[in-house]
Amino acid sequence: GQSLEQPSEVTAVEGAIVQINCTYQTSGFYGLSWYQQHDGGAPTFLSYNGLDGLEETGRFSSFLSRSDSYGYLLLQELQMKDSASYFCAVRAMNTGFQKLVFGTGTRLLVSP
């Protein structure tokens, strides 16, 4: 099976940098994704790491170390609108079909 661990909540102030960690256990690993979800909204895709290293998209970056089964999402120059839940998800193979298995989410609270 698959399992993921990420902190339940992180707090930070506007303009700061925050890192949300994710460790995983899975077989048939194909990559780590990150999704953002605002309260009452739908999850939206942020980033994907298929290989080790850092992927940067604007203020957000995501890192993967496959040997450590570990990744993180880095949010820079935090804004109030970044207050949301962030989910890591592993791509794993299940009976020939790639699926996403989601972590339980990290709630980020950004204060002024």
Next chain:
Amino acid sequence: IAGITQAPTSQILAAGRRMTLRCTQDMRHNAMYWYRQDLGLGLRLIHYSNTAGTTGKGEVPDGYSVSRANTDDFPLTLASAVPSQTSVYFCASSAGGNPTDTQYFGPGTRLTVL
């Protein structure tokens, strides 16, 4: 382009009743998914479909059924609703077949079973 639409937005249902949650996408995506989201448990896959005419079971399929008669529609049916099926249900789609595929989510259906 609407992306993915779900209906209804919310529903209160008596236990034992049958209910179908509707999902339609206009992106011509091959793969579609149904998730449920419960507080503290994240998103859990109920059923999925690789392509029209095929379906498969996810992590929590019991009590749910799906069909995929065409590319665009992927309805989820609760044959006899129970209170433990109270949840927020999200439909999603992806182009399919590529490890970098992004999943696009619908706005969700909030279902309460009493």
